[in-house]
Amino acid sequence: MAKITKINHIAILVSDLESPLNFWRDALGLELTQVEEVPGEQARIAFLPTGDSEIELVQPTTEDSGLARYLDKRGPGMHHICLEVDDIDGMLAQLKEKGIQLINEVAKVGSDGRRYAFVHPKSASGVMVELYELAK
Amino acid sequence: MAKITKINHIAILVSDLESPLNFWRDALGLELTQVEEVPGEQARIAFLPTGDSEIELVQPTTEDSGLARYLDKRGPGMHHICLEVDDIDGMLAQLKEKGIQLINEVAKVGSDGRRYAFVHPKSASGVMVELYELAK
Numbered sequence: 001m002a003k004i005t006k007i008n009h010i011a012i013l014v015s016d017l018e019s020p021l022n023f024w025r026d027a028l029g030l031e032l033t034q035v036e037e038v039p040g041e042q043a044r045i046a047f048l049p050t051g052d053s054e055i056e057l058v059q060p061t062t063e064d065s066g067l068a069r070y071l072d073k074r075g076p077g078m079h080h081i082c083l084e085v086d087d088i089d090g091m092l093a094q095l096k097e098k099g100i101q102l103i104n105e106v107a108k109v110g111s112d113g114r115r116y117a118f119v120h121p122k123s124a125s126g127v128m129v130e131l132y133e134l135a136k
Numbered sequence: 137m138a139k140i141t142k143i144n145h146i147a148i149l150v151s152d153l154e155s156p157l158n159f160w161r162d163a164l165g166l167e168l169t170q171v172e173e174v175p176g177e178q179a180r181i182a183f184l185p186t187g188d189s190e191i192e193l194v195q196p197t198t199e200d201s202g203l204a205r206y207l208d209k210r211g212p213g214m215h216h217i218c219l220e221v222d223d224i225d226g227m228l229a230q231l232k233e234k235g236i237q238l239i240n241e242v243a244k245v246g247s248d249g250r251r252y253a254f255v256h257p258k259s260a261s262g263v264m265v266e267l268y269e270l271a272k
Contacts, residue, residue, distance in 0.1 A: 001165055002165070003165055004164055004165060004166055004186060004187075005187055006186060006187025006188060006189070007143060007146070007186050007187055007189050007191075010143065010146065010217060012261050012262075012263055014261050020261045022234065023234075023236060023255075023259055023260050023261065024260075024261070026234060027230060027231050027234035027236050028140055028219070028227075028231075029137055029138070029139055029140060029230070030140055050140060050142060050143050050219065051140075051141055051142025051143055051188060051189070051220075052142060052187060052188045052189075053142070053143050053187070053188075053189065055143075057261065075262055076261045076262035077257070077261065077262030077263055078214040078217075078262075078263055081146060081214075083164070083186065084187075091164075094163065094165070095163050095164075098158065098159075098162060098163035100159060100163050119159075121213070123159055124159055124160075125148050125150050125156045125159065125160070125193065125212045125213065126148075126211055126212035126213030126214075127148055127213055127214055
């Protein structure tokens with residue numbers, strides 16, 4: 001049986017990176033290790049490791065992406081949580097068998113080789129859940 | 137300077153515990169270690185350790201608490217994230233100095249001796265952030 005190993009990250013949607021960094025980095029003292037442009041998601045992401053996980057601040061860089069529309073509609077706040085899994089194909093099969101609604105029935109592959117898929121919030125207590133299997 | 141050491145837990149607000157457990161426990165395979173009645177918060181909480189952190193499912197047990205009103209208004213979903221801190225008094229002083237708006241300016245004490253306080257979502261990118269200093 002495929003297993004969840006940890007919380008990989010918590011993604012927080014923001015309209016700009018500067019003012020949130022006042023809180024997460026300057027006041028809380030989390031380290032900002034990287035800011036990455038992710039054209040595939042039309043976003044800029046700030047990474048702040050937190051224990052064995054990360055907090056990610058996600059800023060949409062265009063006005064017509066799904067992220068930008070979500071931000072327009074709801075304002076800044078939690079967007080999704082990402083759980084790391086040892087075998088994403090096994091996990092997706094296991095979720096389908098239990099009748100869980102998936103956004104991605106087959107794992108997608110990121111530029112760094114990690115494989116990921118989203119579970120639909122309808123099946124996950126209203127939470128957008130991402131699953132990651134890191135590249136080996 | 138006080139330091140955040142890890143994500144202690146992610147709290148998800150639900151209207152009942154049974155149907156969410158179909159996903160978090162039975163489909164994802166997380167272990168349910170405990171279900172606790174927390175009269176002080178008018179809630180029942182299911183604890184599911186996830187790596188070095190926990191996912192908590194929080195079900196309001198009355199109809200007039202802040203949690204129940206939040207659930208009525210927004211439906212099930214993410215409620216707050218909790219960060220562990222090595223020195224909560226130092227952290228609260230540090231946050232005040234940076235102009236961060238706090239819900240609790242002085243740490244409260246839980247029944248198990250842990251000390252906690254909430255940061256106002258206005259100062260935290262729309263996210264409700266709880267801080268914990270565990271009992272020593």
